[in-house]
Amino acid sequence: xxxASHLACSVCKREFPADRPMNLCPHDGRPVQVSLDLGRLRxxxxxxxxxxxSRRDLWRFGGLLPLDVNDPDDARHVVTRxxxxxxxLPLPHPIADRVGCRFEVKDEGKPYPGFGANPxxxxxxxxxxxxxxxxxxxGLDRLAVPTQGNAGDSLAEYAVAAxxxxxxxxxPDTDLPVLARVAALAALHPDRVRLELVPxxxxxxxxxxxxxxxxxxxxxxxxxxxxxWRTEGKKTLGLEMAEPAGDRLADRTWRVPDVIVYPTGGGxxxxxxxxxxxxxxxxxxxxxxxxxxxxxxxxxxAPVARAFxxxxxxxxxxxxxRTLATGLNVAQNVGxxxxxxxxxxxxxxxIAVTDDAIRTxxxxxxxxxxxxxxxxxxxxxxxxxxxxxxxxxxxxxxxVFVNTASAEKYLPTTRDLLGGGL
Amino acid sequence: xxxASHLACSVCKREFPADRPMNLCPHDGRPVQVSLDLGRLRxxxxxxxxxxxSRRDLWRFGGLLPLDVNDPDDARHVVTRxxxxxxxLPLPHPIADRVGCRFEVKDEGKPYPGFGANPxxxxxxxxxxxxxxxxxxxGLDRLAVPTQGNAGDSLAEYAVAAxxxxxxxxxPDTDLPVLARVAALAALHPDRVRLELVPxxxxxxxxxxxxxxxxxxxxxxxxxxxxxWRTEGKKTLGLEMAEPAGDRLADRTWRVPDVIVYPTGGGxxxxxxxxxxxxxxxxxxxxxxxxxxxxxxxxxxAPVARAFxxxxxxxxxxxxxRTLATGLNVAQNVGxxxxxxxxxxxxxxxIAVTDDAIRTxxxxxxxxxxxxxxxxxxxxxxxxxxxxxxxxxxxxxxxVFVNTASAEKYLPTTRDLLGGGL
Numbered sequence: 001x002x003x004a005s006h007l008a009c010s011v012c013k014r015e016f017p018a019d020r021p022m023n024l025c026p027h028d029g030r031p032v033q034v035s036l037d038l039g040r041l042r043x044x045x046x047x048x049x050x051x052x053x054s055r056r057d058l059w060r061f062g063g064l065l066p067l068d069v070n071d072p073d074d075a076r077h078v079v080t081r082x083x084x085x086x087x088x089l090p091l092p093h094p095i096a097d098r099v100g101c102r103f104e105v106k107d108e109g110k111p112y113p114g115f116g117a118n119p120x121x122x123x124x125x126x127x128x129x130x131x132x133x134x135x136x137x138x139g140l141d142r143l144a145v146p147t148q149g150n151a152g153d154s155l156a157e158y159a160v161a162a163x164x165x166x167x168x169x170x171x172p173d174t175d176l177p178v179l180a181r182v183a184a185l186a187a188l189h190p191d192r193v194r195l196e197l198v199p200x201x202x203x204x205x206x207x208x209x210x211x212x213x214x215x216x217x218x219x220x221x222x223x224x225x226x227x228x229w230r231t232e233g234k235k236t237l238g239l240e241m242a243e244p245a246g247d248r249l250a251d252r253t254w255r256v257p258d259v260i261v262y263p264t265g266g267g268x269x270x271x272x273x274x275x276x277x278x279x280x281x282x283x284x285x286x287x288x289x290x291x292x293x294x295x296x297x298x299x300x301x302a303p304v305a306r307a308f309x310x311x312x313x314x315x316x317x318x319x320x321x322r323t324l325a326t327g328l329n330v331a332q333n334v335g336x337x338x339x340x341x342x343x344x345x346x347x348x349x350x351i352a353v354t355d356d357a358i359r360t361x362x363x364x365x366x367x368x369x370x371x372x373x374x375x376x377x378x379x380x381x382x383x384x385x386x387x388x389x390x391x392x393x394x395x396x397x398x399x400v401f402v403n404t405a406s407a408e409k410y411l412p413t414t415r416d417l418l419g420g421g422l
Numbered sequence: 423x424x425x426a427s428h429l430a431c432s433v434c435k436r437e438f439p440a441d442r443p444m445n446l447c448p449h450d451g452r453p454v455q456v457s458l459d460l461g462r463l464r465x466x467x468x469x470x471x472x473x474x475x476s477r478r479d480l481w482r483f484g485g486l487l488p489l490d491v492n493d494p495d496d497a498r499h500v501v502t503r504x505x506x507x508x509x510x511l512p513l514p515h516p517i518a519d520r521v522g523c524r525f526e527v528k529d530e531g532k533p534y535p536g537f538g539a540n541p542x543x544x545x546x547x548x549x550x551x552x553x554x555x556x557x558x559x560x561g562l563d564r565l566a567v568p569t570q571g572n573a574g575d576s577l578a579e580y581a582v583a584a585x586x587x588x589x590x591x592x593x594p595d596t597d598l599p600v601l602a603r604v605a606a607l608a609a610l611h612p613d614r615v616r617l618e619l620v621p622x623x624x625x626x627x628x629x630x631x632x633x634x635x636x637x638x639x640x641x642x643x644x645x646x647x648x649x650x651w652r653t654e655g656k657k658t659l660g661l662e663m664a665e666p667a668g669d670r671l672a673d674r675t676w677r678v679p680d681v682i683v684y685p686t687g688g689g690x691x692x693x694x695x696x697x698x699x700x701x702x703x704x705x706x707x708x709x710x711x712x713x714x715x716x717x718x719x720x721x722x723x724a725p726v727a728r729a730f731x732x733x734x735x736x737x738x739x740x741x742x743x744r745t746l747a748t749g750l751n752v753a754q755n756v757g758x759x760x761x762x763x764x765x766x767x768x769x770x771x772x773i774a775v776t777d778d779a780i781r782t783x784x785x786x787x788x789x790x791x792x793x794x795x796x797x798x799x800x801x802x803x804x805x806x807x808x809x810x811x812x813x814x815x816x817x818x819x820x821x822v823f824v825n826t827a828s829a830e831k832y833l834p835t836t837r838d839l840l841g842g843g844l
Contacts, residue, residue: 110837172610179609180602187605187617188594195609370792411830415532 001137002074004066005037007227010271010338016227018066021138023225024334031224031335033275034066034232038282047284048252051243057116058084058126058236064279066232067133077137079162083125084236085116088245088400092369095384100395103384104257106241109374109406120181122374122405124154126237127230127268131221132158134229141165144218146205148265148326149178150405155221156185156193165192167213169205172197175326177409201320203331223266224335234272241273241291241400242280254285258397261383263376263404264295264304264350265330267339274342291400292392293348295339296379298323298355301331304339308350314340324355324413325375327404349392357382362407362417372418375410377403423559424496426488427459429649432693432760438649440488443560445647446756453646453757455697456488456654460704470674470707473665479538480506480548480658486701488654489555499559501584505547506658507538510667510822514791517806522817525806526679528663531796531828542603544796544827546576548659549652549690553643554580556651563587566640568627570687570748571600572827577643578607578615587614589635591627594619597748599831623742625753645688646757653694660695663713663822664702676707680819683805685798685826686717686726686772687752689761696764713822714814715770717761718801720745720777723753726761730772735762746777746835747797749826771814779804784829784839794840797832799825 009025111117152168159166300321431447533539574590581588722743
């Protein structure tokens with residue numbers, strides 16, 4: 001952990017040692033984050049010498065991550081399956097034409113030639129690659145996670161790769177391909193992966209992890225409960241959106257998008273991307289302008305959108321709903337307070353969409369372009385019209401929509417929308 | 423079992439009681455089949471009054487199956503998940519145009535509006551729906567199967583639906599979506615489904631079933647080891663190809679295709695379809711002409727194609743190979759002798775294809791028509807050119823290619839062939 005100087009509470013800013021496997025801040029119960037010694041990083045590597053653009057995974061960001069793959073002591077803890085380094089693809093769209101802006105989709109869901117790829121076909125691999133690597137660095141060999149599905153799939157994958165033990169606690173209602181992949185890994189590697197099915201939502205699964213697995217010696221890596229490791233992994237989403245590419249490659253110019261439209265369940269990605277941009281600014285690579293952060297939720301479960309509309313500083317817990325965008329069914333999270341702050345600081349927006357709107361996007365986009373959106377990803381494109389109407393997207397803007405996972409992971413739910421089959 | 427009169431060995435013709443849960447014929451070690459009292463069926467129902475065309479599953483064939491869904495005593499044992507009754511779709515193809523014949527694909531792999539659908543997206547559901555229903559009728563509540571994958575997936579599905587216990591024994595190398603679905607059912611229903619992973623091929627899995635599960639009280643429902651039940655289920659493939667449709671609906675004319683091109687692992691479908699046609703003839707619904715049966719195997723494991731080419735009456739056991747068409751990797755089976763007989767009696771052919779040829783079909787058909795073939799199904803279309811060259815398909819012929827499963831079940835193996843993703 002060459003450049004990780006300490007942990008700091010994301011709200012009260014109290015500090016803790018970087019190598020402490022802690023959960024929430026003991027003072028205010030909020031998530032902690034990893035603080036990096038950016039001064040020393042810059043001294044060692046220069047402005048962006050820590051960046052290895054030829055590397056085809058998220059570890060390309062070297063010392064700007066809590067484990068620097070270029071440092072031999074750190075590198076031996078790094079567990080990689082080629083995660084991250086996904087493309088931002090041009091997304092032709094009538095609304096983009098009308099507004100005169102550029103839409104891009106950051107596709108986390110499938111492999112593209114010349115890029116990295118998330119091994120379990122979802123953005124959760126970024127956080128779990130980092131979490132399992134950090135756990136190894138700290139000598140933790142039993143991790144537990146409550147999950148809507150994709151995070152569990154990912155933790156299981158990395159636990160097997162790392163040779164540590166993972167307990168995945170999910171609802172029996174989890175999308176079948178996801179539940180099935182975890183069950184398969186548990187069957188193939190019974191000494192590595194344990195799957196427990198708990199009826200209810202991720203809230204019930206979280207309770208089970210705290211009451212059963214934590215006392216049994218498992219370290220809880222639920223969203224924001226771990227010491228900022230998943231956030232560090234998700235941070236790379238923002239780094240990749242800003243890193244030199246195309247015309248900016250020649251002079252290594254870093255530049256953030258104007259708008260990021262992000263499907264927001266727990267919101268680790270939002271917090272991670274915001275942290276990425278703060279660090280890039282601290283290194284002198286970008287200025288103080290930030291992408292307007294648009295957080296898209298499901299109308300079934302929209303604590304952030306409701307708190308945003310009401311002008312509240314934090315969410316009010318609400319009962320979970322039902323949506324085909326299962327990853328958005330997060331009724332409450334201790335980190336939502338930071339998501340709300342970031343939305344407001346960047347002049348962004350929180351907004352909720354219906355399942356019907358999500359279905360329409362999946363069907364229309366498949367028909368028009370054979371692009372298969374996950375339900376959560378589709379939720380972001382479903383708000384494009386409203387973003388244009390509210391002038392949240394403007395002429396000349398670069399607007400990035402995040403497709404967080406492969407549509408494969410939601411079969412058979414999405415089968416009819418995808419033209420009756422693959 | 424209203425019209426099931428007895429069991430008979432498929433080779434030596436010795437007879438056994440219809441309600442005896444037996445395995446191979448004790449005299450010659452060959453598969454037994456269910457014999458129906460067609461005279462009584464015809465007396466009760468007339469020529470085809472047992473047929474209920476409005477019913478959207480394979481039980482539409484009523485008393486021509488060993489359990490007659492129209493009989494209250496039989497019906498209470500029937501476990502159905504909507505299996506069978508899949509469409510024969512027109513398959514536009516340059517070779518069909520050149521020869522002047524009609525290609526159709528019988529697609530077992532996905533749901534179509536107005537038809538039935540195999541719940542686990544493969545033709546194995548036909549055999550397993552029948553097997554689990556017959557097991558219930560005979561009071562068997564523990565079944566075991568060695569499998570390449572799809573049969574295990576299917577048995578698990580029906581065991582859960584029927585409330586009986588299934589042991590599924592498969593290789594850890596099984597296609598992941600298939601292994602995963604069984605693992606998921608085992609996780610969701612631990613009292614119903616047991617998954618055991620045995621390294622090796624289906625031969626090794628079969629050994630494990632005989633040595634461990636049979637002594638523990640499980641009834642072995644391996645291909646052809648059970649008393650003809652899977653064959654009775656697969657028989658409905660042939661019945662559906664012949665049943666009145668289109669112009670033939672008005673006068674209820676039954677008519678068989680001219681050629682059937684079938685991917686042949688164990689060959690239950692071949693034996694089942696031949697039995698279907700014999701029974702339709704016995705009922706006076708068709709004449710003595712039979713479809714030329716073309717059995718397609720993988721060059722990696724082609725015992726039937728080799729024995730056919732050599733003019734041998736039975737196969738010689740050979741070591742299993744490796745092919746992406748995992749369902750074709752059957753190195754030996756006690757029922758292959760019947761498959762060879764049927765091919766010869768119908769003037770058909772056994773032929774083997776390479777994995778490259780299979781890949782080409784999957785890729786080209788996806789590009790051209792967005793039709794997703796399973797590797798086994800693709801193997802059938804891969805021989806079209808050779809069938810034309812050898813005049814096995816002729817002007818005016820109706821040629822049916824069988825796509826035995828959904829391409830979904832072979833991800834990620836097939837992902838690249840399908841244009842890099844769904």
